[in-house]
Amino acid sequence: MSASGAESKTAVIIEDDPEVRRLLVEVLEAAGFSTVSVGNGLDGVRAVLTYRPLLTTLDIHLPGIDGFESARRIRAASDTYIIMLTGLNEEADVITGLNAGADEYLAKPFRPRELRARVEAITRRASQRGQVAPPAATPVPSGQGDVGPTFPGVRPAAAPAPNAPRPDAGQQPNHPATPAADAEDVGWLVHRDLRLHPDNRIAMRGDDELDLTRTEFDLLATLLDSKRRVRSKADLTLMLRGESYVTSYFVGDADKRAVEAHMTNLRRKLGDNPANPRYIETVRGVGYRLTSA
Structure with missing residues (x-):
């Protein structure tokens, strides 16, 4: 660094x-x-x-x-x-x-x-x-x-250097006010009426923009990108940390409970019923994946 x-x-x-x-x-x-x-x-x-x-x-x-x-x-x-x-x-x-x-x-x-x-x-x-x-x-x-x-x-942080970029330079807000592009545009991940643009940090359900936290957005983006491939709680934990799946990395019960809690919140915002899911299904004992299209 x-x-x-x-x-x-x-x-x-x-x-x-x-x-x-x-x-x-x-x-x-x-x-x-x-x-x-x-x-x-x-x-x-x-x-x-x-x-x-x-x-x-x-x-x-x-x-x-x-x-x-x-x-x-x-x-x-x-x-x-x-x-x-x-x-x-x-x-x-x-x-x-x-x-x-x-x-x-x-x-x-x-x-x-x-x-x-x-x-x-x-x-x-x-x-x-x-x-x-x-x-x-x-x-x-x-x-x-x-x-x-x-x-x-x-213990104060250092003052910005001369000609340093603005603190918000290069940031993409999670929920920009501009309307989302059509699903056919390049860069969108689509599942049923759910659309997500990873680069612009926009998630839409039908015509409504979803108010997701950063972690909820990342979880949803990972599942959309994985399509029907099952993602385990350990796998999702390491994804949130920015690590590749390597068995030597420690993933504890608290990490898995945190993924479950994030998924509960995400499903609630999607209006998804785990008992009869429209978007995300639980593979018991393994993890999560998208429902069939």
Whole structure:
């Protein structure tokens, strides 16, 4: 990774446990991020809006507003990647977290190497989409340890270089306001009345544009591209991380539950009934694939 790329990456850490916060700082800075650390949900939301990070790690049990509410407020105003870190690992908690806007769900205690792998996968996914990691909106002056009274744990991101591109340069919004092109146009994936354009990040069901999260969009694009080939939960997990399917990569139960939760949300937005699916069918004990056309 180039120095300039490292300088443009910022991560916000929202965690009330000082030891976990310190570990997250070490892992993320080793991955090339500048970090902003806060200990409660309200300060975390403000930090995300101020620093516009590429990545946010978010605990669930926080003083003030909890991680679920923090995620909802962050997602309403930011496209940052959210990794939820928590001791809760029941499927209902996973679904709640993902519904609130999280992209990833990692149970505590987590392994630093696994977190590092997921962070690097997120960086690859952003790079593949042509996204430019946004710099800090308000760089901290040299020698200043705090940003006012609100963010005492800030390790500021570097200021943008002269003539640097705008933070949103090269980004494609998930849901542009322009109408989708006809399904016959080059680049569209089609299944029944479902149409998806991977490059333009547009998904349509009939004449209606679908409001999908980044992860839901990627899952749907993978299934559309795979047609009737079955994709396992482990395979889909590694796809979301940006890895090829190699058996040495670790895919745990929490990863598979996260895929199930994303798929539940995706089906709900498609209006698809798993018992009588129109678009995506479950291959019991294996994974998912498209229904017959």
